[in-house]
Amino acid sequence: MKQTRRxxxxxxxxxxxxxxxGSSFARARAAGRPxxxxxxxxxxxxxxxxxKFQLRGYQYWxxxxxxxxxxxxxxxxxxxxDDASDAANAVRLYQRLIDQDHVDLIVGPxxxxxxxxxxxxxxxxxxxxxxxxxxxxxxxSRGLTYIFQGIQQSPLYIKGPMEIAxxxxxxxxxVSGEDSLFPRSVVAGAAGYAKEMGMTIVFxxxxxxxASDYTSIAQKIKEANPDVVLSACYLPDxxxxxxxxxxxxxxxxxxxxxxxxxxxxFGQQNGKDADGVMGTxxxxxELKTAGNAxxxxxxxxxFGTPPDYHAAAAFGGLEVLGAAITKVGxxxxxxxxxxxxxxxxxxxxxxxKVDKNGSQVGYAAMVLQWKNGKQFVIYPKDEAQMTAMVxxxxxxxx
Amino acid sequence: xRRIGILVFCVVVALLIVIPPMANGYYRSLFYITLLYxxxxxxxxxxxxxxxxxxxxxxxxxxxxxxxxxIVVTKTPLPWEIGxxxxxxxxxxxxxxxxxxxxxxxxxxxxxxxxxLARTLQVAANSMGIxxxxxxxxxxxxxxxxxVYYWTLAIAVxxxxxxxxxxxxxFGLRLQALREDEQVAATLGVHVTTQKVYxxxxxxxxxxxxxxxxxxxxxxxxxxxxxxxxxxxxxVAMTILGGIGxxxxxxxxxxxxxxxxxxxxxxxxxxxxxxxxxxxxxxLVFLPRGIAPACAAAxxxxxxxxxxxxxRT
Numbered sequence: 001m002k003q004t005r006r007x008x009x010x011x012x013x014x015x016x017x018x019x020x021x022g023s024s025f026a027r028a029r030a031a032g033r034p035x036x037x038x039x040x041x042x043x044x045x046x047x048x049x050x051x052k053f054q055l056r057g058y059q060y061w062x063x064x065x066x067x068x069x070x071x072x073x074x075x076x077x078x079x080x081x082d083d084a085s086d087a088a089n090a091v092r093l094y095q096r097l098i099d100q101d102h103v104d105l106i107v108g109p110x111x112x113x114x115x116x117x118x119x120x121x122x123x124x125x126x127x128x129x130x131x132x133x134x135x136x137x138x139x140x141s142r143g144l145t146y147i148f149q150g151i152q153q154s155p156l157y158i159k160g161p162m163e164i165a166x167x168x169x170x171x172x173x174x175v176s177g178e179d180s181l182f183p184r185s186v187v188a189g190a191a192g193y194a195k196e197m198g199m200t201i202v203f204x205x206x207x208x209x210x211a212s213d214y215t216s217i218a219q220k221i222k223e224a225n226p227d228v229v230l231s232a233c234y235l236p237d238x239x240x241x242x243x244x245x246x247x248x249x250x251x252x253x254x255x256x257x258x259x260x261x262x263x264x265x266f267g268q269q270n271g272k273d274a275d276g277v278m279g280t281x282x283x284x285x286e287l288k289t290a291g292n293a294x295x296x297x298x299x300x301x302x303f304g305t306p307p308d309y310h311a312a313a314a315f316g317g318l319e320v321l322g323a324a325i326t327k328v329g330x331x332x333x334x335x336x337x338x339x340x341x342x343x344x345x346x347x348x349x350x351x352x353k354v355d356k357n358g359s360q361v362g363y364a365a366m367v368l369q370w371k372n373g374k375q376f377v378i379y380p381k382d383e384a385q386m387t388a389m390v391x392x393x394x395x396x397x398x
Numbered sequence: 399x400r401r402i403g404i405l406v407f408c409v410v411v412a413l414l415i416v417i418p419p420m421a422n423g424y425y426r427s428l429f430y431i432t433l434l435y436x437x438x439x440x441x442x443x444x445x446x447x448x449x450x451x452x453x454x455x456x457x458x459x460x461x462x463x464x465x466x467x468x469i470v471v472t473k474t475p476l477p478w479e480i481g482x483x484x485x486x487x488x489x490x491x492x493x494x495x496x497x498x499x500x501x502x503x504x505x506x507x508x509x510x511x512x513x514x515l516a517r518t519l520q521v522a523a524n525s526m527g528i529x530x531x532x533x534x535x536x537x538x539x540x541x542x543x544x545x546v547y548y549w550t551l552a553i554a555v556x557x558x559x560x561x562x563x564x565x566x567x568x569f570g571l572r573l574q575a576l577r578e579d580e581q582v583a584a585t586l587g588v589h590v591t592t593q594k595v596y597x598x599x600x601x602x603x604x605x606x607x608x609x610x611x612x613x614x615x616x617x618x619x620x621x622x623x624x625x626x627x628x629x630x631x632x633x634v635a636m637t638i639l640g641g642i643g644x645x646x647x648x649x650x651x652x653x654x655x656x657x658x659x660x661x662x663x664x665x666x667x668x669x670x671x672x673x674x675x676x677x678x679x680x681x682l683v684f685l686p687r688g689i690a691p692a693c694a695a696a697x698x699x700x701x702x703x704x705x706x707x708x709x710r711t
Contacts, residue, residue, distance in 0.1 A: 044668075082663070087616050087623060092427040099422035113534075116618035120539040124423065138536050142617075179525075180532030181620065208525070209532060 034077040035070070035331065037062065037318075038103030040093045040118075042110050045085025050310050051110035054133060055080065057307065057314025058107060060299050061322075071325050079103060085110075087117040094121045104331050107318065108150065110310070112136040112181060119147045128336045130321050132313035136185050140357040146333070148340050149360035150317030150349075154182060155189035157280040158230050160367035160379035161256040162190075164278075164388050166197045170227035170253055174203035176217060176241070177232030177258060186232035186258055186280075202226050211237065218244035227253045233260040238279070239269050246273060246395050253391035254278065256367075267373050274370040276392040278378070281366045283309040283349055287383065290346040291319075316349035316363075411555055418547055430547045430615065432656040433554045434608060438633040439640070439648035440557035441604030446634075447643035448570060449597040450577030451501065454630055455512025458519050459489035459602040461625040463609025465523060468535040468619045478537075482549060482610025489606025490599050497598035501591070513627070520625040534620030537613060546611040553607050558649060560600070565645045573597055574643070639681055641688030650689050 039058065042051035062076045070076050079101060083090035090109050097103045098121070108131035109118055115134030122129035123144045131139070132150035140149055165173070175190045177183040184206070194201050203224035207217050218241065221229060229252040231241055238260020245255070260266055261279025270277075285296045285306060295315060299307040307315075324339040325331065344353045344362060353362030367379035371389055378388040414433075418426050438460070446452045463485030470481030496515075503511050523529040540546075564570040575583040576590045584590050613619045632655070640651025658677070662670040685692040 084663070086628075087618070088431065088612070091616065092424065092431060095422070095424035095427050099424040113618065113620060113623065116536065117616040120617045121423070123539055136533075138533075142536060142539055144539060181534060184531070184533050 032074070034075040035072070035105065036077045036079050036101070036103040037105045037107055038079045038094075038097035038101060039107040040081045040083035040090045040097075040109045040114075042085040042114070043082035045083075047085040047111050047114075050308075051085075051133075053308050053310040054110050054314045056299070056303055057132070057311035058318060060295075060302060060307075060311070061315045061318040063302070064298070065318075065322060071322055072329070072331075083109060083114060085114070087114045090114045090118050091121055094118050095125075098125050098127060105321070105325075107314075107321070108133050108147075112139060115139055115147075119144050122146045127333050128321075128340060130317035130340075132310070132317040136181060137357075137359050138185070140359045144358065146337055148320075148354050148358045150320070150352075151313045151360060152282050152363045152365045153359050153361070154185040156361075156365045157186050157232075157258070158190060158256065159193060160280070160365060161228070161230060161254055161278050162193050162197060162199070164367070164379060164390065165199070165228045165254050168253070168390050171199050172202045172224075172226040173199055173228045173230060174221045174224050174226035174252070175201055175205075175230050176203070176221065177206050177230075178209055178211075178234065178237055179206040180209050183232035183234070183258060187230060190230060199228075207237070211240070214240040214244035215247065217241070218248045218250065221245070221252075222248045222250035228256070229254070230256045231258060233258040235260045235263050235265060238266060238277075242270060242273060242277065249395055251392055251394045255392050256280075261368065261370060261375070267370055267375070271373075272398050275372065275398060276370065276389055278367055278369045278388075279375075281309070281368050281375075281377070282363075283312040284366070284368075284377065286377075286385075287348070287350075287366075289348050289350055292348045295348050312348055316347040316352070319347045320345055320352045411551075414551055415548075419544060423543070426543055426547055428656075428660060430543060430550055432653060433547070433550045434612065435632060435636060435656055436649055436652035437550060437554040437557050437608055438605055438629070439636045439652045440554070440561055441601050441608075442630075442633045443561065443637050443642065443644075443648050444564065444573075444604075445594075445597045445601035447637060447647070448564060448573040448577065449594055450573075450643075451594065451598075452505070452509045453512040453601070454509045454627070454634070455514070455516040456601055456605050456633070457625055457627065457630040458512070458516040459493070460605035460609040460612070460629060461516070461519060461523070461621075462489050462492065463606040464613040464619050464624040465529055465535070465609075467610030467613045468537055469528060471537050471614070472535055478540075478610060478614040479545070479549065482607060482614075485610045486603050486607035489609075490603040493599045493602035494595065496602075497595035498591070501594045501598060516625050516627070516630070520621045523621040523625070529621070532621065534618060534623075537617045537619070539617050540614055543615050546615045549611045550608060553604065557604055558645075561648075562645050569593070569596070577643075635678065637688075639678065639688055641690030641692075644688065644690045644694075646690040646693075647688050650693075654689070 041055040042048055058078055062078045066075050081093040083093055097106060106122060106127050106129050108115055108129050110133040112134045115131045116139045119139055123146050126146060129147045130150045131147055134149060135151050135154045137153045137155060140147060173194055175187050177187050191201060203221055203226060233241060238257040256278040259280055261277050262281045267274045296307060323345055324336050324343060328335045328339050344351055350363040355361050364380045366377050366383060368375045369378045369389055376385040377383050378386060418429055442456050466485035466488050467478055467481030470476050470484060471478050500508060500511050524532050572588045572593050575588055576593060580590055636651035636655050637648050641647030662673060
């Protein structure tokens with residue numbers, strides 16, 4: 001019995017020692033070996049559909065870059081784990097990528113929620129992370145210095161419609177939208193912009209997630225009688241609110257409905273009623289940004305499906321990271337951080353530029369508008385496919 | 399034999415204290431998550447294992463603890479540990495009226511009632527201003543997760559020791575009596591309602607204390623993540639596989655399941671679920687009472703003398 005006990009203690013001690021020794025190995029690598037880029041992707045769970053496009057965006061860039069000779073004379077390799085759409089899994093797996101697998105670079109996971117938790121890992125390990133999956137600006141405003149936003153900041157979405165409103169001299173605004181993380185962040189800056197542009201917010205009320213009836217909110221908006229309605233919607237509520245406004249026979253001068261109108265379904269569901277409605281798009285296949293046409297063509301050929309904005313943001317983020325590495329000439333994380341903080345670069349997403357927090361300020365949030373069953377970009381001006389159709393037509397002339 | 403057991407226990411705890419500061423971040427995280435689930439499994443084991451009230455909503459208290467901590471940390475200058483402690487106190491206090499109310503329900507009705515309770519708190523967190531609504535709460539990024547690890551280790555050790563005490567006490571016997579037949583237990587003089595509520599308070603305080611560490615570890619809480627049913631389901635599966643209503647079950651099940659998941663899940667997400675499902679079915683078919691009772695039975699057969707200390711059901 002004594003023997004067994006001693007053996008047991010002995011083997012536990014050995015296991016413990018092995019852990020310690022294993023962890024203290026240096027991150028030394030031979031120059032000829034590939035540069036390994038690590039990240040987690042939500043291959044299963046709630047975010048699986050969109051996250052798959054983000055993964056393909058990463059894969060496509062790595063393939064393209066390897067065809068061009070890789071980076072710093074080394075080939076590139078992507079190593080990903082499945083975080084099952086769970087932040088605690090993602091945190092542990094990023095530590096595994098960094099501490100166990102000794103990856104050379106990390107790239108961001110999908111969704112604001114997971115990015116918020118993983119950002120802390122990037123900070124602790126002092127490794128730069130491009131986050132194409134985190135649109136909420138709150139992730140970046142917590143004193144973190146190694147994370148960079150690779151997607152439009154959601155509060156910038158309403159800047160376009162507000163500037164268009166200002167040009168036309170409109171003064172009063174109604175703010176609405178769904179009450180959850182993303183829509184709330186879209187309208188969070190409305191008061192600030194309104195003050196800056198000399199406008200007044202005459203109505204400000206959100207509706208709950210999964211609401212089914214929009215008559216009361218439409219009626220309240222009508223009573224406030226604003227020139228401009230800014231509502232942060234997904235697809236279902238954008239359709240519901242539009243129908244309720246029609247029923248209430250209220251046509252504001254400008255009607256903006258968040259990301260709902262981005263979807264082709266919005267036009268199919270609403271027919272002529274969609275005409276004049278504005279929405280936000282982070283990226284489009286028709287965009288004339290640097291290399292966009294080639295990206296769409298090559299991606300579609302490789303995966304048998306056209307890219308969406310998640311794929312484009314992932315690709316764009318790696319374009320920036322790759323350029324920073326080439327400029328710095330090494331994988332020194334602190335030098336990369338300094339470079340990513342100050343550089344500007346044209347990508348398929350638009351011009352990359354971040355503020356002191358690492359929040360994206362360069363990528364333009366494009367405004368699109370429906371006309372005769374089609375979407376047209378109306379903002380920013382240098383990307384515009386047509387001039388904005390303002391005011392929104394009255395319901396009798398739709 | 400008992401002295402050897404205590405010695406092994408002390409050595410393991412000592413190693414769990416000494417190793418993590420030297421280990422890398424990944425092992426620290428792995429140890430943390432393992433201990434978190436072991437402790438959650440111990441929490442669930444008291445009300446559902448010993449008292450026999452199957453709950454699918456103990457995550458209610460985990461979420462409550464996480465939110466209390468997030469609010470304390472973001473709205474006051476107090477450290478997160480105070481928030482986590484407060485989360486445990488609030489959970490235990492909340493469990494008193496709730497226990498009197500919910501424990502009138504039996505069997506599937508109690509299980510469903512608790513599931514509904516977790517959803518109710520999730521909706522509440524989604525609609526209140528102080529919880530940040532659907533946006534959730536962002537905590538300041540911590541310098542490292544070591545404090546969370548030690549906090550969770552302490553709770554896991556206390557939960558283990560507490561379970562051992564319950565298993566060897568009159569309170570434990572009363573719980574098992576009411577589990578087997580509540581009316582008979584009452585007839586024999588067991589004050590069943592009080593005993594059940596005590597068990598429920600313990601099963602609420604443990605996840606309540608753990609939630610705060612989780613919030614600090616993730617630096618972000620939202621209604622979906624901290625009230626997730628899958629947190630409950632994992633703790634339940636671990637306890638049942640390890641041995642429900644036993645001292646060693648939650649520990650064995652918790653360590654085993656988290657290590658298997660870690661080894662397979664990240665690399666083979668799809669295949670893993672199949673292997674895992676097969677393993678669970680096989681274990682339940684061959685060891686219906688779980689691993690711990692099966693081991694205890696084998697041990698006692700081998701020693702050829704009856705000493706069913708851990709195998710009592």
